[in-house]
Structure formats: C-alpha cells, structure tokens
Amino acid sequence: MTAPSHRSTTGNTALAPVPAPAPGSAAAPPALLVRDLRISDLAQDREIVHGVSFTLTPGRTVGIVGESGSGKTLTCRAALGILPDHFAVTGGSVEIDGTDAAGLTTRRWTALRGSTISAVFQDPASYLNPSIPVGAQLAEVVRVKLGLRRRAARAQAVELLRAVRLRDAEVVARQYPHELSGGMLQRVLIAAAVAAEPRVLIADEATTALDVTVQAEILDLLADLRERTGLALVVVSHDLAVVAQLCDEVLVMRQGEVVEQGPTRTVLHAPRHAYTRLLISEHESYGLEKFLTPKEAAR
C-alpha cells in the first residue's frame, strides 16, 4: 500500500472531528484551488486539458463528470502531482491548502500527498499486497504517516477500520485482500487515504466497480467523513447520479474542456449545454430521476 507521509500525530483517536469553518466564509481558505489548469502531452506536443477552474473549501464537494478520455483523471492527477510520464501542467495553477503546487519538489509532494491531499481510485485490490493482511498494511501506512510505533499503529489501524464502518474491525484487520468484498476493500483504501487527516480527498471512479447498494454505502461513508472531519471532496464519475448525491458543484467535461459548470442542482435541473442534457437523459434510467423532483424539474 502506498504510504504518503504525515501532517499530524494525533495518537489513537481515529478521525477526530475538526470544527470546519462555514463554507465560503473568510475563515475558510480553499483546501484546493485550481485555476485555468492546462495539461499537455509533451511527447505529442498536444494540449489535452484546456483550462479547468474550481475552488474547493473545507466540507464541500466538487464533482467532475464526463465521457471516457475527457480529462477527468488527468486533472486529478495534476492536483496530486502524479501526472503520467511526458504529461505536464502547461498553464494555470493548482494551490493545495494555500501552497502553489508549481514550485514543489518531489520531496514536498511526497509530504503533501496523504497528509494534505489524498485519493482513492477504482479497483482497490490493485493497491493492496495480496499476501499481507489488510490490517498490517494499514498499520504500515499509519506508522509511516503518523510516526506511530508498531503496536500503536496496529491499534490505530483497527480504529480506522471502525471509522470507515467495517463491522468486526479486528477480524477484518487479520484478513487478506482476497477474503474481502470489493466494497470492504474500498473502505480499507479510504481508511488509508484519510489516516493522516488530509484536507482534500479525491475519489476517482471510486464506486464505479461496485454494485448499486454498495456504491450508495460508500458514497454515504464519504459524506459522513466530510461532515465529521470537514474533508473537502473531489468526486470523479461518469455517473451523474453519483455526483447528484454528493456534490455541491459540478463540472461537466468533454474532450478536455469544461462545457458546463455550476451548482449541482442548477446544472441538473436547467442544463445549458447539449452534452449535459445528453448525460442527464442517458442516466435517468440509472436513478438520477430521484434527484429531479417534479417541482425542481419544472423550473
């Protein structure tokens, strides 16, 4: 399991509540500020992402939706400082908790990842070692990130498994990845991602491979973590229903462009771009309609 380094040494209390400043208030500096972000494929001398902007304050959620290849993941990877080889930020800026990412050394990036900005992706099993129990892997992350001793790290790992609502956390901690369901594995990965109490969590298609019920449980868990800890979330999904459930603001991307952006309700109820309307019509059969009440839809 990847082990980003740490910010806090909070001891044994898993995910203690943090009093979040009121969203949008002067006391709430953006956890993540993306301004006209441009990303290019240097090998092909081609700009792939053509100017993405959003501001994310603590306790808020931004959703990015769009078809495959529209640049959602590259945008997230730029914010995490993990662009693929021969891709680079070629315009605009990313500020993480007030720090301009442009000047960061590899070492500073390593320090920020996990402690300030963290992520979960699709396919959690691929991030875990199949031959080590999940509790031990989580404990290793905790040991590295929080600087806890081995025994305290193991106890904290179990606390974290409880905090992501895994029942029988002590039993789960002793299990190997193949013994857990996809939803449970994603909870383990979320536990690792939030272990050092980051300000921002990016969930990139984190529920895509899960069945609908488990997907709803994981989204509910993310919302709960956001409420309890003031975490700011970026949720990437091709599924508008996921975004509708969790996000305050949505960006609709197509071919590297943001074609529409605004409060989720406005975008869903009064889409201005034909592509957004297409996404909505395609997803009505997948449960989006419950967010489109007749009253709202009539506006």
Ligand SMILES: Nc1ncnc2c1ncn2[C@@H]1O[C@H](COP(=O)(O)OP(=O)(O)OP(=O)(O)O)[C@@H](O)[C@H]1O
């Ligand atoms: N490692 C890479 N090597 C080459 N091209 C890449 C790489 N990663 C992304 N791209 C290209 O950049 C463009 C944007 O990709 P990105 O992964 O950001 O899209 P996406 O919207 O997240 O799509 P998906 O929903 O399929 O993950 C695509 O055309 C893709 O082919």
